[in-house]
Amino acid sequence: MQYRRALVALSFAFAALPVVAQSAKPVRIGFICPLSGGSADFGNSARLGAELATKEINEVGGYLGRPIELVQRDDKAVPDEGRKVAEDLVLNEKVDFTIAFCNTGVALKALSVFQDHKHLLVVPVATGSAVTAQYPAAQSYVFRMSARDTLQADFLVDDIVKRGYTRVAVFADNTGYGEGGLKDVERFLAEHKLKPVHVARFDLGVKDLTQAMQAAKAAGAQAVIGYTVGPELAVMARARAATQFGAAFYGPWPLSFRTVPDTGGAGAEGAMMVQTIIPDISNERRMSFIARLKRHAGNQPLGSLMAAAQTYDAVHLMLRVMFQTNGETSGDALKQALENLERPYAGVVTTHEKPFSASDHDAFSRNMIWLGVWRRGEIQFHYPDDAKRSSFIRRKEL
Template sequence: MSSPVPLRLLRLALGALLIALTPAAPAAPGGEPIRIGVSGPFTGGSNPMGVSMREGIRIAVDEINAGGGVLGRPLVLLERDDEARNERGAQVVQELIKEGVVAGLGIVNTGVALASQRFYQQARIPVITSVATGSLITKQFLPPQHPENFVFRISASDTLQAAMIVEEAVARRGLTRVAIFHDATNYGQLGREDLERALTEHGIQPVAVERFQLRQADMLTPLRRARAAGAQAILTYGIGPELAQIANGMARMGWHAPLIGSWTLAMSNFIDNAGPNAEGARMPQTFIQEPTTTRRAAFLKAWREKTGTERIPVPPAAAQGYDSALLLAAAIEQAGSTDGDRIREALEDLRAPVEGVIMTYDRPFSRTSHETITDTGDISMGEVRNGQVVFAYEDDRRRAARQ
């Protein structure tokens, strides 16, 4: 007769069986961390965009590291506040390069991008611009003067946005007399040029063009000029605080003309500072905070868990930051290397689709195009309703649900 199995051995055997039947968790990434630079305005008037972008990048990197990292190594973010200042942006990028980053993410303001990304280019380090929208950003280092371009972008260029703004005012609403209000930064100046080109394509010239400074409080004088010129709508290129001054000034005048502008009309400091006067403002958006797909629902859940808040200050900035990190990780994995040229080549020829929040990216870049968004059909028109940005048109919501 066989001897009874000792209880201790039986427990060990059962434990081994349970381990064998349990699905293996991804191995924790080890080895030397891969350093990624992240820069943006984390303080000041542009900070809702910068903070939203940074949190989106952090969420993506947490997920990547939880899944085993990239090349079996963890990603680590080196974050710097560029304060939305051109000279500070140039300084922090140079610091990041000295600290050994293999790629860059971020950059919110067009002027900062144009001043700082040249250092990534000179160091042959790829940078994916997560937020800045100036049309020149990916065209600053083109052949033949620059055989390779290390600057990529995931946000919608101002050329596309201006076309949508004008389409909304002219084609959808039938307005022919519009005023342009833009700030004095590179972003505002270049945006004005894009708006004027888009209006010219419709055979229209603005009845007034008003330039304002950052932190300018008095918008009544330029608004009175625009109304006296017969403006039927105000088209804007600026950021939240000054845009709120425009909306509040129009309300004080009792002027109810439509306010249509670039994506920054979705900034929390526009909506909060303008309050009820923000209602009805419309702007192009790459992402609207609605769970239109399971992927977006998962991202919004991750945002709540990571930040402890429901509201994303600037939803497109958060989604674009998240997706830019995913694309960079996919390129490093495909390259099998952290060498800048190898990463750039992989970005220009990503072979596996990357499922992001804004879209599923199927070969998003090429050697001749470093823009993920090349058509207005990939952008929705948003509208401020009840203090939040929603889809202005049901067709856009249905299309977003299919992406």
């Protein structure tokens, strides 16, 4: 209720601003994520976040009386399909802007569709560093609302070194995401004069990594980093349990997928991962969002809180941007507004004050991420001091 009153008040406040046009014509938001296939767990979580934000905005009048319409497409986590549906939304459906992509490889295949047509793209989930590096920010129409992999890999390696571990094994899938993560980890390890004692590569869909885990154990690894997505991280967890391997288990944010403890069993206990949002009873805004999200989801499983929350924030942030552009949705107008946000957006993940600039299209900096851990089937703050500080807003370092 408190959140709804705040949203209504915000709508009335913005309604006093001059606008270019007010009509019943919907604001059409393109939405692309994997709604089927092996990545559906976080694709459908992102969808639920986008749907909830759209529902809430429409319940208080949309954008100055114009309803928000989510035009959804399923990329199936297949790069060629991602490009195909991107072309459909931009060229045929002519949506006003697009919020899209969970998988780095799918995003990279489709980016030129948005860039070539000066169509604004907000990436809410995919974290591959190349997504926002493919085009110089000053000319790019691609923005991101997730923590890129260079931040995550640096963060994980720093924690490993802080604990005194010097022997690290890396497991990475054969996608662009896994390849990029492996290179990032190797680079940050090298800065500490370390290199992996074992590297395992595998295809998505792998069912057994017991031999690879046994090899890492034989190499004397004290810590294992897995750079892949949820189902394959669950396979790593099962292999960890099968080999009775007690090395610390680290991963980027996909290690937080619900599928990891659900199918990874005991091997997931104690696994540590990068997070931008962790349930926290002291944070009223966050817990209210989680409750509303669960009501909206009903019986649908929530594979990833992060995917849902970051996508929810992306939709609400773009509504704020539209008020700043007086309803103009050309790529240039939206790009200018995002790079020069006039009013902070208090999101459920964090407060975005100046998330972007003409030289930086990534909304997160290193100080805005946490180390989470699976404990008894729930994600918690790994460090008690982080839990104590979680109520303090972490703003982007400029």
